[in-house]
Amino acid sequence: MDKASRLVEDxxxxxxxxxxxxxxxxxxxxxxKLALASLIFLGIVVAAVYGVSLILDQKQIxxxxxxxxxxxxxxxxxxxxxxxxRDVFGQLIIGTRNSLSIGIIVTVLTxxxxxxxxxxxxxxxxxxxxxxxRVVDFFMILPTLMIVIAFxxxxxxxxxxSFSLIMTAFLWMGIARLIRSKTLQERELEYVKAxxxxxxxxxxxxxxxxxxxxxxxxxxxxxxxxxxxxxxxSGLSFLGFGFPESTPxxxxxxxxxxxxxxxxxxxxxWLPASLLILVLMLSINNVGQALKRATDARxxxx
Amino acid sequence: MGRKLTPRMLLPLLLTxxxxxxxxTSGKGNEGAQPPGPTNTQNQTEGENKPKEEGLYSIEDFxxxxxxxxxxxxxGSITYGLVSDTPFEGILNYNFSSGAPDAAVLGWFDESxxxxxxxxxxxxxxxxxxEVSEDGRTFTFTIRDNVNWHxxxxxxxxxxxxxxxxxxHKDYDGPRYGSDFTNIEGVLEYREGKADKISGIKVxxxxxxxxxxxxxxxxxxxxxIWTYPLAKHIFGDMEIAKMSxxxxxxxxxxxxxxxxxxxxxxxxSVVYTKNADYWRGEPNLDKVVxxxxxxxxxxxxLKSGGVDLVDSFPIxxxxxxxxxxxxxxxxxxxxxxxxxxxxxxxxxxxxxxxAPDPNAKMADVNxxxxxxxxxxxxxxxxxxxxxxxxxxxxxxxPSHPEFHDASNPGIAYDVEKxxxxxxxxxxxxxxxFRTKPDGSELVINFLSMTGGDIAEPLARYYxxxxxxxxxxxxxxxxxxxxxxxxxxxxxxDDPNVDxxxxxxxxxxxxxxxxxxxxxxxxxxxxxxxxENDRLLAEGVSEKAFDVAxxxxxxxxxxxxxxxxxxxxxxxxxxxIVPVNKRILNYAIGDGTGIYLYELAVTQDKPFVAE
Numbered sequence: 062m063d064k065a066s067r068l069v070e071d072x073x074x075x076x077x078x079x080x081x082x083x084x085x086x087x088x089x090x091x092x093x094k095l096a097l098a099s100l101i102f103l104g105i106v107v108a109a110v111y112g113v114s115l116i117l118d119q120k121q122i123x124x125x126x127x128x129x130x131x132x133x134x135x136x137x138x139x140x141x142x143x144x145x146x147r148d149v150f151g152q153l154i155i156g157t158r159n160s161l162s163i164g165i166i167v168t169v170l171t172x173x174x175x176x177x178x179x180x181x182x183x184x185x186x187x188x189x190x191x192x193x194x195r196v197v198d199f200f201m202i203l204p205t206l207m208i209v210i211a212f213x214x215x216x217x218x219x220x221x222x223s224f225s226l227i228m229t230a231f232l233w234m235g236i237a238r239l240i241r242s243k244t245l246q247e248r249e250l251e252y253v254k255a256x257x258x259x260x261x262x263x264x265x266x267x268x269x270x271x272x273x274x275x276x277x278x279x280x281x282x283x284x285x286x287x288x289x290x291x292x293x294x295s296g297l298s299f300l301g302f303g304f305p306e307s308t309p310x311x312x313x314x315x316x317x318x319x320x321x322x323x324x325x326x327x328x329x330x331w332l333p334a335s336l337l338i339l340v341l342m343l344s345i346n347n348v349g350q351a352l353k354r355a356t357d358a359r360x361x362x363x
Numbered sequence: 364m365g366r367k368l369t370p371r372m373l374l375p376l377l378l379t380x381x382x383x384x385x386x387x388t389s390g391k392g393n394e395g396a397q398p399p400g401p402t403n404t405q406n407q408t409e410g411e412n413k414p415k416e417e418g419l420y421s422i423e424d425f426x427x428x429x430x431x432x433x434x435x436x437x438x439g440s441i442t443y444g445l446v447s448d449t450p451f452e453g454i455l456n457y458n459f460s461s462g463a464p465d466a467a468v469l470g471w472f473d474e475s476x477x478x479x480x481x482x483x484x485x486x487x488x489x490x491x492x493x494e495v496s497e498d499g500r501t502f503t504f505t506i507r508d509n510v511n512w513h514x515x516x517x518x519x520x521x522x523x524x525x526x527x528x529x530x531x532h533k534d535y536d537g538p539r540y541g542s543d544f545t546n547i548e549g550v551l552e553y554r555e556g557k558a559d560k561i562s563g564i565k566v567x568x569x570x571x572x573x574x575x576x577x578x579x580x581x582x583x584x585x586x587x588i589w590t591y592p593l594a595k596h597i598f599g600d601m602e603i604a605k606m607s608x609x610x611x612x613x614x615x616x617x618x619x620x621x622x623x624x625x626x627x628x629x630x631x632s633v634v635y636t637k638n639a640d641y642w643r644g645e646p647n648l649d650k651v652v653x654x655x656x657x658x659x660x661x662x663x664x665l666k667s668g669g670v671d672l673v674d675s676f677p678i679x680x681x682x683x684x685x686x687x688x689x690x691x692x693x694x695x696x697x698x699x700x701x702x703x704x705x706x707x708x709x710x711x712x713x714x715x716x717x718a719p720d721p722n723a724k725m726a727d728v729n730x731x732x733x734x735x736x737x738x739x740x741x742x743x744x745x746x747x748x749x750x751x752x753x754x755x756x757x758x759x760x761p762s763h764p765e766f767h768d769a770s771n772p773g774i775a776y777d778v779e780k781x782x783x784x785x786x787x788x789x790x791x792x793x794x795x796f797r798t799k800p801d802g803s804e805l806v807i808n809f810l811s812m813t814g815g816d817i818a819e820p821l822a823r824y825y826x827x828x829x830x831x832x833x834x835x836x837x838x839x840x841x842x843x844x845x846x847x848x849x850x851x852x853x854x855x856d857d858p859n860v861d862x863x864x865x866x867x868x869x870x871x872x873x874x875x876x877x878x879x880x881x882x883x884x885x886x887x888x889x890x891x892x893x894e895n896d897r898l899l900a901e902g903v904s905e906k907a908f909d910v911a912x913x914x915x916x917x918x919x920x921x922x923x924x925x926x927x928x929x930x931x932x933x934x935x936x937x938x939i940v941p942v943n944k945r946i947l948n949y950a951i952g953d954g955t956g957i958y959l960y961e962l963a964v965t966q967d968k969p970f971v972a973e
Contacts, residue, residue, distance in 0.1 A: 125824040127739070127746040145820030146746075305840070306819050320816055321659045322683050 082277045089355035092362045096351035099344035106341065107161065114158045122151035123307050134329050141329035143317060145306075152309035153333055157341075159221055159304065160311045164291035166225040167232060171290075172283050174233040179240025180267050184248055190241070197234045205231040210302045224304070228293065236282055243278060247271050277356040284349040288342050295338055311338055418682055419750035422937045425694025427952040435947050435963035440650035442969075443471070444670035446677070448657050450630025455616035457591035458526050459537040459607040464655075467674045471635050471651055471959065472513070473618025475590040476506060476523065481954030482765050483585045483871035488956075490518070490619070490642055491590075499579030499908065502588065506570040510642045512594055513623045520572035522592035524564050527574075528553070529593055531561065534603040543587045548575045580903040581913060585872035621646045621960035631655055647948075647963035665690055668969030671943040679816050681939055682749045689970035690941035695952035697936040698762040700755050701866040703738075703825070704930035705731050708889030710854040716882050717889040724807065724861050727800075729788035731928040734862070735774045736781035737832045738825055740933050747817045751939065755932030757921035759873060765910065766873045768918045773925060773932070781832045796835040807836045810863040812846045822864060836862070850887045863887070864933070871953070873917060874903050879924070890929030898923060943969045 126146030182193035298312025314334035478489030548563030622635035708719035756773030789800030811822035
């Protein structure tokens with residue numbers, strides 16, 4: 062009896078309140094060593110890429126140097142040079158920064174648009190829902206990739222921002238659908254009705270009461286979307302529809318491997334970028350999977 | 364093949380990866396001393412292509428003739444690779460086709476009635492011989508008695524006449540009709556339907572044909588005569604408009620060359636068997652298989668013996684594979700050059716002439732000359748192309764050794780000189796960049812092509828070089844077709860293009876009027892002057908029949924173009940082709956005196972790389 066009550070004290074009563082969703086997420090990551098390592102690795106990469114790219118001079122990196130074509134890695138060029146005599150390490154850093162920036166911007170923008178659309182249509186339902194979902198349907202049946210490619214070809218000069226906006230325009234529907242379906246469930250719950258009876262405004266209920274209850278699912282979706290969006294930019298650049306070569310990108314570096322000579326004899330041009338993409342994707346996915354488990358009490362490890 | 368003829372056709376050259384090129388200047392630094400064209404000398408050592416200095420090669424070290432080692436076996440079969448990432452079109456008759464891939468397919472089973480030497484002048488070594496009349500306008504051709512079509516019917520003078528009648532007919536849908544044909548007496552009357560026959564063409568007997576031309580020019584002897592007959596017993600009853608899509612062109616093509624077509628997989632492969640009745644003699648090989656192979660797999664195919672010969676080889680893959688043990692590399696200077704052009708006017712669609720604009724942005728010759736001085740093409744050739752393309756000096760490439768002026772040094776790389784010219788011409792520096800002499804802003808738009816591995820850094824290098832002398836140059840890269848549309852392939856020049864980088868494959872006739880004449884649509888720089896008109900006209904006049912006089916005229920023209928700089932040549936090119944070591948009697952280039960029927964192998968299976 063005595064022993065049992067001690068146990069109960071230790072495990073249940075010591076935390077003063079029930080854990081917040083953030084704490085659950087964090088605890089889940091801590092329990093999963095792989096996810097923790099991935100998170101730390103991601104932190105280091107992001108810090109390094111954004112930090113180092115502040116020092117690097119992009120103009121100098123994309124300058125063609127006739128006398129340094131295809132140099133293997135050396136103390137001067139840490140990862141060698143490509144067929145234009147351009148430093149691969151510098152391109153890798155700036156390329157990663159561009160890819161990451163696009164991934165983050167697109168994820169945040171699609172998140173904001175998707176959440177707004179999903180919340181409004183799910184919360185109000187009826188005609189609003191119908192109209193919003195038909196708009197979503199319309200966007201979903203568009204051949205997204207083809208349109209992005211056509212846009213990119215039509216816009217003569219595009220930057221990280223314009224590229225992100227183009228991609229955002231076609232990528233917000235998935236998250237909108239998800240949020241809508243969750244909101245539909247949520248609005249039937251007692252607390253929403255109670256709040257409404259007490260006279261809270263729709264806006265207040267949506268954003269301060271329903272939204273926080275969806276936060277964990279939003280975090281998970283957006284984390285997994287981040288990996289996909291980074292991949293999408295690299296993929297387009299690989300196909301030649303992303304950034305021009307004067308703007309370094311991971312996809313461009315990987316696409317150099319389409320030349321059989323480069324693939325066979327000059328690994329330093331494409332291998333680091335390929336590995337980096339692989340490791341980045343895996344890391345983000347590891348973190349995302351851990352977060353996903355955290356949102357479902359039955360799968361939690363912690 | 365090397366034996367494909369594009370009679371005086373000046374084709375916009377595809378700067379694509381499938382074109383294999385190479386060549387390097389002999390002595391570094393002296394731009395004048397170009398190698399004197401393809402030679403028949405043997406390669407120094409067997410197949411060892413040693414770089415002279417840090418990865419540099421020179422076309423001089425390549426022979427265009429395969430070294431023969433070992434004894435031929437009887438019969439045998441070889442595989443020929445058509446290096447391309449697209450299927451071949453499949454218009455398999457010289458009278459209707461124009462594409463280079465189709466020409467590679469055609470070369471095995473059909474040929475020109477007249478042969479030509481290494482200066483591209485018609486000789487009497489071919490299936491027909493010719494005689495010229497005193498005034499140089501009337502040609503009498505005699506087809507050899509033993510020249511027969513693959514179905515056994517003789518090739519007759521009527522077949523030759525028939526080819527002319529089809530091409531000049533108004534229903535003809537192929538690409539061959541042009542000034543070569545309008546120069547024949549009576550063609551215009553025939554085309555308009557006023558005459559049943561072309562009055563200038565007379566069939567004298569079964570094997571004798573006489574053609575009378577309106578104007579005698581030296582070009583007649585270098586490709587302006589149509590030398591491909593059309594089998595009248597097959598095509599005679601067909602409607603002219605339907606010929607090019609008929610099965611006699613697409614599926615069961617006919618010729619009189621050393622091999623016959625046995626079967627065709629459209630766009631992919633062709634199987635040939637030997638034509639035992641070939642007029643030069645029975646071919647050594649029993650069978651030839653032609654297949655299309657992708658540029659990315661060509662090296663693997665060569666190493667494993669999957670192909671014995673290829674029509675071309677991607678140059679960027681050469682340095683890494685220079686020591687492939689089972690092949691010998693043949694090399695020849697290509698009839699092509701890369702150049703940078705300046706937009707000096709527009710195309711006058713109504714009168715079909717160029718309309719130079721004296722107020723064009725690039726109208727100042729000093730600006731153009733400074734831009735030539737600013738680029739170091741010697742290093743471009745060495746670094747990007749391992750010396751397999753090299754600094755160009757004049758607008759007649761060394762593939763025409765008789766007319767290329769090797770003593771002309773062109774304009775050398777000299778940044779100080781470039782700056783000095785601009786300073787003196789009044790282009791003052793305002794901050795980082797120079798302004799026009801009147802003080803207004805100068806922004807030059809440079810258009811270049813994508814495609815090919817080196818296209819992007821090369822274009823960027825030129826922009827950097829011009830930035831370095833204080834010129835504000837914007838680069839735009841577009842794909843091949845867009846590029847030629849915008850610089851005026853259809854007469855509508857994009858006014859936003861000031862400078863562009865293009866390339867030409869030149870015809871076998873040296874006459875450059877098709878590229879730089881006043882009435883040439885392909886004169887993309889839209890440059891014209893009376894002096895230029897005079898020199899171009901003199902080059903094809905009757906007095907130019909004397910080679911020394913013609914040389915002097917073109918020497919003057921080359922120098923004149925260097926002074927005027929409407930365009931400037933950047934790189935000369937050459938072609939390198941690997942050949943399996945079991946192959947005997949093979950050569951690339953023109954006028955080698957080695958013919959396909961002599962092709963033989965030393966063993967049944969191709970050599971495989973160690």
